[in-house]
Amino acid sequence: MTTINHHQVNPRKITWIDYYQGFLSVAAILVFFTKIDVYLHTRGLGIPLLWLIGFTFAASPLFLTIGNRLKYIPIPVIVWVTGYLALPLISILILPQIPDLQFFEDQIRTMVFLLVMLIIFSQRLIFLKWVKITILLVTIFNTVAFLYEFVNPLAFYVLQVSPGRSSGFYEDSNTAGCIIILGMIISIDLIKPKYRLIFASFLFLGIATTFSRGAILGWFVVVLLFMKNEIIPRRQIILLFLSMFVTITILSSQLNNLSNIKTADGTDLFNDDSLERVEFLINPLGQKDDSSASRKGHVEEAWHKFAMKPFIGNGLGTGGSEVFRTSDGQPQRSHNIYLDQMVEYGFLGSLIYPFLILACVWKAEGEHRKYSLPFIAFALLWGIFSHTTMESFCLLVYYAVMANLTQQSRLGNF
Secondary structure, X not given: OOOOOOOOOOOOOOOXXXXXXXXXXXXXXXXXXXXXXXXXXXXXXXXHHHXXXXXXXXXXXXXXXXHHHHHHXXXXXXXXXXXXXXXXXXXXXXXXXXXXXXXXXXXXHHHHHHHHHHHHOOOOHHHHHHHHHHHHHHHHHHHHHHHHXXXXXOOOOOOOXXXXXXXXXXXXXXXXXXXXXXXXXXXXXXXXXXXXXXXXXXXXXXXXXXXXXXXXXXXXXXXXXXXXXXXXXXXXXXXXXXXXXXXXXXXXXXXXXXXXXXXXXXOEOOOHHHHHHHHXXXXXXXXXXXXXXXXXXXXXXXXXXXXXXXXOOOOOOOOOOOOOEOOOOOEOOOOOHHHHHHHHHOHHHHHHHHHHHHHHOOOOOOOHHHHHHHHHHHHHHHOOOOOOOOOOHHHHHHHHHHHHHHXXXXXXXX
């Protein structure tokens, strides 16, 4: 994504506190971007909140040097955090009911996490390079792990939320696909240009095993924007479309045979939901699947709530369904961050998430600017498919990295 010249940046001698910060930066990616904190919790080891508390405490020595870091802190994100805090407080003044404290706690957690990560990734540009290399390795690992899980569904010893769809440590297949694309955006510059389409195609294999339509669509959007910005050589576009044509042709001709493929223990490799998703990808206008049908009810209920109070919203925590429940008994949400926030805050709610994404790349300069558009395009697209874009630590830690890279670019450091 960026060419880092650390001979020109921060020329002072690196001290032990700097190396400590570098360790924290890499550790934050290994813990949160992999979502290993949540995975370990499902295995009965630790609580995700304790990881946040632990990193906050571990970062306390960095707070002592905050005066030296101020110019490296991404102010647009700080402004967004301030506004995000003000929204529920204003909502309480306008609306008669008190919001569910759990949702307010989740919102506070989002803000604290973002602020801590902004500080951990600040100042030293060389550590951001370490972070990018770590993200590249995590992305490659995820791709291999998802492929392995596809043929061995019990590989991670966790009951799959969506059987037949790989998810790795992430549990949710959609999030798993999203993470690979984000990893590709931030690390593809570490690959030589002539190999970048091959690299992206390899990552697509991992995304394909998640059967996430949003992630698959997002991959094509990002790759095409890479070609537009010449991140991937434009001459390779013929190879891209040829690969798409061959893949669709093979799937179309072998669709009826996919249901007969078995794993080593004799179970079906493709279940009914996976087959329906393959059919949808081949012919989006001619196929409907149970997943799409189930989400329709959630969306209709959310639109009805929004229509009741389109200007001031219904208040924090009201985005959940009063009819549909998740497997653990929680109110089902609309799977759309824009609609989810509109239910809670009215029309203005639709701008909360886009403002966060724009704040992460505001006034990006240099080489980093070329990667801002693919990030913005995918992030905004992903908001249509997910309502957890502002609460998942694996996404928030990525926003913090992007924001710090942008800040360094504004300072002219690369």
